[in-house]
Amino acid sequence: MTATTLHRPTHRDALYLLEEAFGDGRMVTLFGRCTVDYDGRATSSLGPGDRLVVCKPDGTILVHTDEKRKPVNWQPPGCTHRASVRDGHLRVRSERSTPTERLDVAFERIDQVTAYEVTDRSDLRLQGSEEDLRRRILDDPALVEEGFVPQATERETAAGPVDVFGEDAAGRPVVVELKRRRVGPSAAGQLQRYVEAVDEEFPDEGVRGVLVAPSVTDRARELLAERGLSFVAVEPVADEGDDESGDGDSVAKAEGDGGDDGADAGRDDGPDAGDDAADESDDAADDTAE
Amino acid sequence: MTATTLHRPTHRDALYLLEEAFGDGRMVTLFGRCTVDYDGRATSSLGPGDRLVVCKPDGTILVHTDEKRKPVNWQPPGCTHRASVRDGHLRVRSERSTPTERLDVAFERIDQVTAYEVTDRSDLRLQGSEEDLRRRILDDPALVEEGFVPQATERETAAGPVDVFGEDAAGRPVVVELKRRRVGPSAAGQLQRYVEAVDEEFPDEGVRGVLVAPSVTDRARELLAERGLSFVAVEPVADEGDDESGDGDSVAKAEGDGGDDGADAGRDDGPDAGDDAADESDDAADDTAE
DNA sequence: CGTGCCAGGTGCCAT
DNA sequence: ATGGCACTTGGCACG
Numbered sequence: 001m002t003a004t005t006l007h008r009p010t011h012r013d014a015l016y017l018l019e020e021a022f023g024d025g026r027m028v029t030l031f032g033r034c035t036v037d038y039d040g041r042a043t044s045s046l047g048p049g050d051r052l053v054v055c056k057p058d059g060t061i062l063v064h065t066d067e068k069r070k071p072v073n074w075q076p077p078g079c080t081h082r083a084s085v086r087d088g089h090l091r092v093r094s095e096r097s098t099p100t101e102r103l104d105v106a107f108e109r110i111d112q113v114t115a116y117e118v119t120d121r122s123d124l125r126l127q128g129s130e131e132d133l134r135r136r137i138l139d140d141p142a143l144v145e146e147g148f149v150p151q152a153t154e155r156e157t158a159a160g161p162v163d164v165f166g167e168d169a170a171g172r173p174v175v176v177e178l179k180r181r182r183v184g185p186s187a188a189g190q191l192q193r194y195v196e197a198v199d200e201e202f203p204d205e206g207v208r209g210v211l212v213a214p215s216v217t218d219r220a221r222e223l224l225a226e227r228g229l230s231f232v233a234v235e236p237v238a239d240e241g242d243d244e245s246g247d248g249d250s251v252a253k254a255e256g257d258g259g260d261d262g263a264d265a266g267r268d269d270g271p272d273a274g275d276d277a278a279d280e281s282d283d284a285a286d287d288t289a290e
Numbered sequence: 291m292t293a294t295t296l297h298r299p300t301h302r303d304a305l306y307l308l309e310e311a312f313g314d315g316r317m318v319t320l321f322g323r324c325t326v327d328y329d330g331r332a333t334s335s336l337g338p339g340d341r342l343v344v345c346k347p348d349g350t351i352l353v354h355t356d357e358k359r360k361p362v363n364w365q366p367p368g369c370t371h372r373a374s375v376r377d378g379h380l381r382v383r384s385e386r387s388t389p390t391e392r393l394d395v396a397f398e399r400i401d402q403v404t405a406y407e408v409t410d411r412s413d414l415r416l417q418g419s420e421e422d423l424r425r426r427i428l429d430d431p432a433l434v435e436e437g438f439v440p441q442a443t444e445r446e447t448a449a450g451p452v453d454v455f456g457e458d459a460a461g462r463p464v465v466v467e468l469k470r471r472r473v474g475p476s477a478a479g480q481l482q483r484y485v486e487a488v489d490e491e492f493p494d495e496g497v498r499g500v501l502v503a504p505s506v507t508d509r510a511r512e513l514l515a516e517r518g519l520s521f522v523a524v525e526p527v528a529d530e531g532d533d534e535s536g537d538g539d540s541v542a543k544a545e546g547d548g549g550d551d552g553a554d555a556g557r558d559d560g561p562d563a564g565d566d567a568a569d570e571s572d573d574a575a576d577d578t579a580e
Numbered sequence: 581c582g583t584g585c586c587a588g589g590t591g592c593c594a595t
Numbered sequence: 596a597t598g599g600c601a602c603t604t605g606g607c608a609c610g
Contacts, residue, residue, distance in 0.1 A: 003321055005295060005297070027342065027356050029319060031293055041418065043588090045415050046412055046414050047413075048412060049409065049410030049412045050292065050410055052317065052408075057357075058357045058358070060357070064344065065408065066317050066346055066347055067350070068346075068350065068367060068606085069352065069364060070589090072414055074359060077357065077358060077359060101588080111293040111406070114321075114402065114404075116321050116401070118342075118355065118356035120339030120341060120355045120356060122339045124334055124335075124363070125334060126332055126333070126603080128333050128603075131601095159475075160599065161600095180603095181603095186585095189480075193475070218583090219449075223483075330603060332603045360590060360591075360602095360604090364603080366603090389603090416588080419588090420587090421586095470587085471588090472597095475599085507597085507598065
């Protein structure tokens with residue numbers, strides 16, 4: 001079996017399962033009413049409430065409430081988990097050093113504990129990063145400007161590595177800074193530091209700086225102008241044509257709303273199948289509840 | 291009941307539970323073998339593997355593997371969850387607009403689905419933030435320097451709001467930038483922008499800039515020196531005396547290690563109770579497995 | 581809504 | 596370990 005679950009366990013039984021799971025590297029989720037205390041880079045305390053706690057075999061621990069993407073409390077990978085029963089509470093403690101940090105979760109009631117055997121060898125393939133943008137620039141340097149010739153990436157300077165370094169049609173050195181999304185003043189400052197550094201390497205050659213990004217804030221634009229730097233607008237991802245959507249048989253829809261949604265539980269958005277264009281070849285073996 | 295669980299459910303049964311849970315604002319966890327595809331600000335795809343999926347009633351969805359603190363894929367609050375059964379897979383789709391993003395999780399096997407009723411009214415109390423540091427500076431301006439007189443916080447300038455603005459013993463304007471931890475070059479740049487902006491408001495008054503932080507990197511120190519800015523070392527949190535640790539009855543210990551720990555499942559670290567100094571008043575009603 | 585900035589940021593890779 | 600920086604950064608406050 002790959003998932004072992006206890007419902008409403010005693011603290012002692014929950015402890016046994018945690019022992020086993022921690023011992024053989026299984027992932028654990030706990031759900032119940034608990035308080036959370038953290039002390040480390042900062043300090044925090046959280047009163048009683050129902051939360052989902054996830055303990056990973058790599059030493060990560062996450063405490064999630066019913067809101068937000070970020071855990072309300074956590075501990076990063078590399079920590080040591082311990083569990084014990086004290087004062088009528090099941091306590092899960094996670095600690096690390098450098099820096100010294102400690103997280104305590106104290107359950108007064110445990111609704112469920114589950115230990116999972118996880119096997120996952122797949123790696124995420126992500127596109128649209130700054131890395132992609134760099135490849136695009138190298139593929140087509142004219143995106144920066146006509147006549148631009150890239151000569152190096154990640155070229156080291158006294159101010160740190162420059163994304164793309166090259167020269168323009170007139171042979172002047174060009175420093176290119178890439179950003180995959182809209183940039184603010186800090187990017188202008190970063191670019192200027194690079195230009196200044198390269199300028200010391202090539203005195204009197206009139207080193208230029210170009211910021212490549214989808215867009216720029218007003219203030220950053222001003223800063224660039226003040227400092228004689230240029231901006232070139234380039235979308236972070238190549239045109240990926242049409243995104244097909246539409247899913248025919250929508251079921252189990254949740255609006256994603258805090259809570260006070262009142263009376264809106266209508267489930268009568270049923271007959272909307274067969275939207276428009278034939279999208280994916282998804283129209284096979286549909287099994288829809290109801 | 292506050293947790294409803296299905297073990298090894300059919301896709302159809304899992305779908306029913308998802309419907310209900312999405313409908314009445316319960317939190318859901320799914321565990322099983324799945325693939326994940328994302329398209330939005332970037333694009334990603336993840337091959338088959340065992341993962342834990344968390345769907346929150348606020349529209350958040352998280353896909354966690356057995357490693358790392360960050361979900362391998364996710365969708366932020368405010369999204370709309372839908373579930374359906376297609377091509378022999380249970381598909382959970384989460385979408386939003388502005389920006390348009392879509393996440394699809396396709397389960398080929400579901401080991402467990404659970405719906406939780408979450409009630410959590412407690413707010414996290416966090417200490418050690420920049421806000422705390424600001425209060426300390428205002429309490430004791432001499433931490434910045436002898437004779438410093440704060441006049442405003444978050445004072446607006448052309449370069450943005452200044453953390454603390456005031457004047458020194460000689461009546462010169464002082465811009466104070468606060469950082470709760472060790473700072474790098476970007477903080478120096480930020481402070482310089484502020485000083486330049488205030489300098490335009492008070493020409494010829496010799497506006498000064500002070501960076502207050504626990505410590506500073508070498509490069510940032512150089513930049514500050516070049517630009518005539520000062521640095522003052524201040525610890526982010528007031529001395530909180532002694533941190534007590536030690537927990538006597540450690541049980542269910544997990545090292546926090548990738549996986550290849552070989553033979554180390556020994557559970558014979560038992561007789562280490564009663565460590566050293568009498569720590570907390572925790573020594574009551576201890577119930578320890580074994 | 582965009583704009584700007586802090587965060588217990590996290591993660592990755594360099595020295 | 597420290598440093599520098601990208602990130603589907605996330606989150607909040609403000610215009």
